[in-house]
Amino acid sequence: MHQQVLRNQVKAHLLNQIHEGELAMGKTINLAALSRKIGISVTPIREALSQLEQARIIKAVPNRGFVVAGLTKKEAKNLYETIAQLEIMALEDTNFSKEDVERLQNQQVKLKRTNTHLNRLKARFEFHDLLVRKCANTVLLQILDDLKARLLFYEQGFGQDISFYENVDNQNEAIIQAIAEDNVPTAALILKMNWMVVLEYIEKQLV
Incomplete structure (x- = not known):
């Protein structure tokens, strides 16, 4: 081989x-x-x-x-901020169809119905993958995949409470709404806020 x-x-x-x-x-x-x-x-x-x-x-x-490897607060900040910026770049380079919006809505329904930490976490990352998967820049997508593989690993170690998920759910729905209205700048702004909410939560868990 x-x-x-x-x-x-x-x-x-x-x-x-x-x-x-x-x-x-x-x-x-x-x-x-x-x-x-x-x-x-x-x-x-x-x-x-x-x-x-x-x-x-x-x-x-x-x-x-x-x-x-472990994760420091500085590394966490760098990782989340980098992923947020890369996803925004991918989002701005994507044309969303009605079917794409429906897939995002269906994934959000799936996310809200998932009640275990690990499955909820994976569903959240799947939502973000759906957001950017039609971006034509394959190099950008590969970098995102590698960085998010690392984040997924670290986030598994931090149990996240219901209020955290409710906040993320609301932001996801706002992102979908902005995309449906063809308002990419608003979707990008909320997407950045979305990752920063997660970063703030993770930073509190790190010693």
């Missing part, structure tokens, strides 16, 4: 483990065990780990190997 395919397979496996909570923050990644589990040699695994290190999802620790 092609080396790049193997590397991507390893990355997908590790990100899935992180998303499912099987790889906790601060936990060392055992290369030999990982190689046995997924049946791939150590070389593409090391390459995949190096790429995840560049994305700052994991970090190399002397005498320990690769460890799932």
Whole structure:
């Protein structure tokens, strides 16, 4: 199998483990065990780990190997602000059809009906993916995917209360309404506020 395919397979496996909570923050990644589990040699695994290190999802620790990285307040601020700006760029580069608006509305209904923290979290990220998925800039979308994969991992560790979700729900509905009215500047403004509300909540959870 092609080396790049193997590397991507390893990355997908590790990100899935992180998303499912099987790889906790601060936990060392055992290369030999990982190689046995997924049946791939150590070389593409090391390459995949190096790429995840560049994305700052994991970090190399002397005498320990690769460890799932923590998140500082400064990193959180940089991440959320960057994602907000990139999503706004993608939003401004998207033409929404009636069907697109309906998909967003359906996703919002799904989000509100979801009652577990992890499923609610995933539904929220799916809503944001729907917002930008028709953007023609594939480089921009790939960067967004990588950054949001990291955020999804960190947010899983912070239980979010009902008032937080109610605020986000209201903003999502306002974003959909602005898009339906072809008012992209308003949608972009609310989208930025949306991410900043999440950032404020996460910052309070970080020591």
